[in-house]
Amino acid sequence: xxxxxEPLDLSVQIPYHFRCPISLELMRDPVTVSTGQTYDRxxxxxxxxxxxxxxxxxxxxLPDFTLIPNHTLRRLIQDWCVANRSFGVERIPTPKQxxxxxxxxxxxxxxxxxxxxxxxxxxxxxxxxxLARDSDKNRSVISAHNxxxxxxxxxxxGGGGGEELIRLEALAVLVMFPLGEADCVGIASxxxxxxxxANLLFHSSIEARVNSAAMVxxxxxxxxxSDLRAAxxxxxxxxxxxxxxxxxxxxxxRALKIGIKAMFALCLAKQTRHKAVSAGAAETLVDRxxxxxxxxxxxxxxxxxxxxxxxxxxxxxxxHALTVPLLVxxxxxxSDRATEYAAGALLALCSASEICQREAVRAGVLTQMLxxxxxxxxxxxxxxxxxxxxLLRDSWxxxxxxxxxxxxxxxxxxx
Numbered sequence: 001x002x003x004x005x006e007p008l009d010l011s012v013q014i015p016y017h018f019r020c021p022i023s024l025e026l027m028r029d030p031v032t033v034s035t036g037q038t039y040d041r042x043x044x045x046x047x048x049x050x051x052x053x054x055x056x057x058x059x060x061x062l063p064d065f066t067l068i069p070n071h072t073l074r075r076l077i078q079d080w081c082v083a084n085r086s087f088g089v090e091r092i093p094t095p096k097q098x099x100x101x102x103x104x105x106x107x108x109x110x111x112x113x114x115x116x117x118x119x120x121x122x123x124x125x126x127x128x129x130x131l132a133r134d135s136d137k138n139r140s141v142i143s144a145h146n147x148x149x150x151x152x153x154x155x156x157x158g159g160g161g162g163e164e165l166i167r168l169e170a171l172a173v174l175v176m177f178p179l180g181e182a183d184c185v186g187i188a189s190x191x192x193x194x195x196x197x198a199n200l201l202f203h204s205s206i207e208a209r210v211n212s213a214a215m216v217x218x219x220x221x222x223x224x225x226s227d228l229r230a231a232x233x234x235x236x237x238x239x240x241x242x243x244x245x246x247x248x249x250x251x252x253x254r255a256l257k258i259g260i261k262a263m264f265a266l267c268l269a270k271q272t273r274h275k276a277v278s279a280g281a282a283e284t285l286v287d288r289x290x291x292x293x294x295x296x297x298x299x300x301x302x303x304x305x306x307x308x309x310x311x312x313x314x315x316x317x318x319x320h321a322l323t324v325p326l327l328v329x330x331x332x333x334x335s336d337r338a339t340e341y342a343a344g345a346l347l348a349l350c351s352a353s354e355i356c357q358r359e360a361v362r363a364g365v366l367t368q369m370l371x372x373x374x375x376x377x378x379x380x381x382x383x384x385x386x387x388x389x390x391l392l393r394d395s396w397x398x399x400x401x402x403x404x405x406x407x408x409x410x411x412x413x414x415x
Contacts, residue, residue: 078091099142128147148177151173168207188232230272246285247287263285286317318352328364340384
């Protein structure tokens with residue numbers, strides 16, 4: 001039973017009235033519905049979310065779906081957990097209550113009111129940020145109150161002095177919510193708004209820099225118009241700011257993750273990949289590759305393959321001593337997608353440079369490619385491996401079999 005008893009602790013019986021009538025498990029956040037029955041919050045919310053309109057116990061209609069926290073029962077359950085901790089029962093923490101719609105409306109009105117004192121607006125935005133961080137449900141409640149429009153207006157509005165803190169706080173809240181295409185187009189098509197994000201990438205505040213990069217990624221991905229994507233991606237300050245975030249990871253757990261997401265999104269615009277190379281993206285990606293977790297490593301390798309598609313990118317990556325060895329080492333080590341992108345990058349580099357061919361062979365690429373074509377990896381990865389083996393045929397042992405001529409390139413799959 002998650003969060004209550006260890007599997008072997010069969011000597012402790014959970015009191016009947018501490019169990020949720022729906023899940024039959026120990027309640028962690030007991031709430032009472034309009035019929036007077038008490039359930040665990042997650043269970044009754046799931047019940048209602050699936051279209052049920054009656055009380056599970058009494059079968060009576062629920063005239064409304066208001067859930068009232070049963071604080072008394074929760075404290076009794078917590079006391080019981082403490083009393084039985086010697087049997088392996090863990091104390092249930094006091095749950096954070098979901099945001100009330102009336103509170104959200106009040107905070108948004110306060111934050112968006114120009115006549116409200118700046119300290120009050122700042123306090124309202126910080127309260128909204130805390131609520132949004134607490135749970136998905138809170139974010140859903142906030143989003144339902146037209147929060148994006150209010151936050152965009154505040155974040156990208158004018159004003160200096162005390163207004164700057166308000167704009168930064170509004171941006172910090174805004175990046176917690178997905179933006180619609182219209183919102184992204186509105187930001188991407190406004191040079192002043194794009195310039196604001198570019199300037200923030202060099203702000204003294206670590207959080208401001210990370211939030212700016214997060215917003216850049218959201219806007220570039222969300223603005224599906226290729227011209228707008230290229231317009232944002234082509235701003236040199238944005239590319240330089242994101243590269244700097246990756247080159248010198250700041251002490252923020254989100255920095256590397258947000259940085260590589262933004263860089264991948266920026267490099268999807270073909271017209272601006274050479275600018276990313278000029279900003280130092282190629283060398284930085286190779287240097288940071290060992291620091292990424294699985295998903296971020298996939299994005300990094302996908303970005304490397306994209307940069308290999310421009311001559312300057314191929315040259316910069318080929319000049320880095322660690323590029324080829326790291327790519328070879330990555331094969332079959334992280335994921336199917338990572339393997340596919342690494343193989344694609346190696347194919348591009350070896351096609352452009354005989355030096356890279358020799359480096360790849362020394363790093364063991366032939367063995368890796370042979371393993372790859374026999375693995376359960378994607379067909380795209382296998383085709384890239386076959387093409388690379390064909391390219392390196394002069395390096396094969398004399399008794400090795402030849403390869404098929406049926407090879408094609410494939411595109412990087414967006415995340």
